[in-house]
Amino acid sequence: xxxxxxxxxxxxxxxxxxxxxxxxxxxxxxPRSFMQKxxxxxxxxxxxxxxxxxxxxxxxxxxxxxxxxxxxxxxxMAQTVDxxxxxxxxxxxxxxxKRGDIGNTSAAYASAIFDQLGFDxxxxxxxxxxxxxxxxxxxxxKASIVLCRTSNPGCADLQNLLVGGIPLWQVVxxxxxxxxxxxxxxxxxxxxxxQELAEIRQIVGExxxxxxxxxxxxxxxxxxxxAGLNSFGRGMMIxxxxxxxxxxxxxxxxxxxxxxxxxxxxxxx
Numbered sequence: 328x329x330x331x332x333x334x335x336x337x338x339x340x341x342x343x344x345x346x347x348x349x350x351x352x353x354x355x356x357x358p359r360s361f362m363q364k365x366x367x368x369x370x371x372x373x374x375x376x377x378x379x380x381x382x383x384x385x386x387x388x389x390x391x392x393x394x395x396x397x398x399x400x401x402x403x404m405a406q407t408v409d410x411x412x413x414x415x416x417x418x419x420x421x422x423x424x425k426r427g428d429i430g431n432t433s434a435a436y437a438s439a440i441f442d443q444l445g446f447d448x449x450x451x452x453x454x455x456x457x458x459x460x461x462x463x464x465x466x467x468x469k470a471s472i473v474l475c476r477t478s479n480p481g482c483a484d485l486q487n488l489l490v491g492g493i494p495l496w497q498v499v500x501x502x503x504x505x506x507x508x509x510x511x512x513x514x515x516x517x518x519x520x521x522q523e524l525a526e527i528r529q530i531v532g533e534x535x536x537x538x539x540x541x542x543x544x545x546x547x548x549x550x551x552x553x554a555g556l557n558s559f560g561r562g563m564m565i566x567x568x569x570x571x572x573x574x575x576x577x578x579x580x581x582x583x584x585x586x587x588x589x590x591x592x593x594x595x596x
Contacts (some may be wrong), residue, residue: 328416328422328467328468329468329512330467330468330510330532330534331384331419331447331448331468331469331470331471331511332470332510332511332513332535334419334447335384335385335419335447335535336419336535336559336561336578337346337417338384338419339384339386339561340495340561341417342382342383343471343586343589344382344384344395344501344589345383345384345561345563345564345565346382346383346385346565346567346581346585346588347383347384347386347387347419347421347465347537347564347565348376348385348387348567348568348571348572348581349386349387349388349389349423349465349539349564349567349568349569349571349572350372350376350386350387350388350389350407350497351366351373351389351392351499351542351569351572351594352371352388352392352393352566352571352572353392354367354368354395354396354400356393356573357571358371361374361533365404365593366403366406368392368393368400368401368403368404368407369403369406369407369410371509371513371548371572372403372407372412372499373407373408373410374388374577375577376407376410376411376414376415377462378581379571379575379581380415380418380580381481381518381581382413382581382584382585383581383585384418384419384449384564385418385419385420385421385422385564385570386409386411386418386419386420387403387420387421387422387423387537387564387566388404388407388420388421388422388423388446389423389568390404390422390423390424401577405443405444405445408420408444408445408446408469409445412445413531414517419447419448419470419564420445420446420447420448421446421448421449421450421470421472421537421564422440422444422448422449423449423450424449424450424558425450425451425452425474426440426449426450426452426463426530427451427452427453427454427455427459427460428453428455428459428518429455429459429545430458430459430461433459433460433461433462433463433549434462434494436462436463437449437462437463437465437466441463441466441469442584443529446469446571448470448471448472448513449463449467449470449471449472450473450474450515450537451463451471451473452473452474453473453474453499457502457506458496460473463506464506464511464512465532466511466513468511468530469511469531470510470511470535471511471512471513472513472514472515472537473503473512473513473514473515474499474515474572474574475491475496475500475503475514475516475527476496476515476516476517476520476524476527477515477516477517478517478518478519478520478538478539478540478544478546479519479539479544480494480507480519481527482513482517486521487572489502489503496523496527497526497527497530499514499585500526500527500530500531501515501530503531503534504530504531504532504534509534509569511535512534513534513535513537513564514527514531514534514536514537515536515537515538515539516536516537516538516549516555517538517539517540517541517544518538518539518541518544518546518547518550518565519540519544519545520557521547521550521551521553521554522544523537523554524538524551524554524555525554525555527555528554528555528556532559532575533555533557533558533559533578534557534562535557535561535562535564536562536563536564537564537566538551538555538563538564538566539566541565541567541570541584542567542569542570542571542584546566548584548587548588548591549591549594551563552565552588552591552592552594553564553591553594553595556592556595560592560595565584565588567580567581567584570584571584572595574583
């Protein structure tokens with residue numbers, strides 16, 4: 328049984344890409360031509376997937392934009408995952424849900440995301456502790472992507488608090504590196520904080536990192552790559568959402584960012 332990390336690494340090598348396309352299909356921003364469809368989010372997602380898949384190694388769906396559309400949004404999210412699994416079975420699919428709750432609740436969340444929707448990975452909030460994440464980690468072929476040093480400016484309110492003399496984000500990274508299930512743990516480490524990203528890479532070794540913050544949030548691709556690549560020149564899923572899906576030419580935007588990432592990888596090596 329191939330792990331999610333191995334699946335991503337295989338796709339990254341085959342596609343020569345570390346690009347993750349974020350399908351943040353906000354109903355308030357969809358082009359009018361898609362709003363006229365019976366299932367506008369699904370139609371839009373299929374359009375983006377068809378345009379950008381050759382340049383990508385992963386797709387990430389932010390669950391909020393689908394939940395906001397009600398029951399039909401959930402259905403369109405499930406259909407999008409099915410579309411990806413059918414058309415691009417080697418592509419890693421990520422549910423950006425930031426879940427994390429007490430055991431039986433987390434077990435229900437895990438079943439919904441992994442069993443019902445069929446995602447390969449999910450983002451998780453570690454604030455309730457590792458026991459709260461255990462139901463997700465029990466899926467050995469799936470990936471639990473734990474929030475560590477996020478890309479938003481307000482993250483410092485909690486993530487920079489000192490615990491035993493070191494910042495909380497560093498505690499999360501160290502604990503993740505020490506977990507026996509570490510082969511199916513990934514971390515979120517924002518491109519907007521390259522110094523912290525470099526420290527996380529030192530702590531976790533070859534572990535795959537989901538790296539948001541490129542594009543609209545101002546993260547620098549070259550600096551992030553210099554800080555975050557693992558010893559194989561991979562180990563990063565560099566996410567771009569709005570900068571690709573709402574671009575005038577999504578295919579061109581995805582290809583341009585993929586090429587910029589690869590140029591940065593060559594320079595970093």
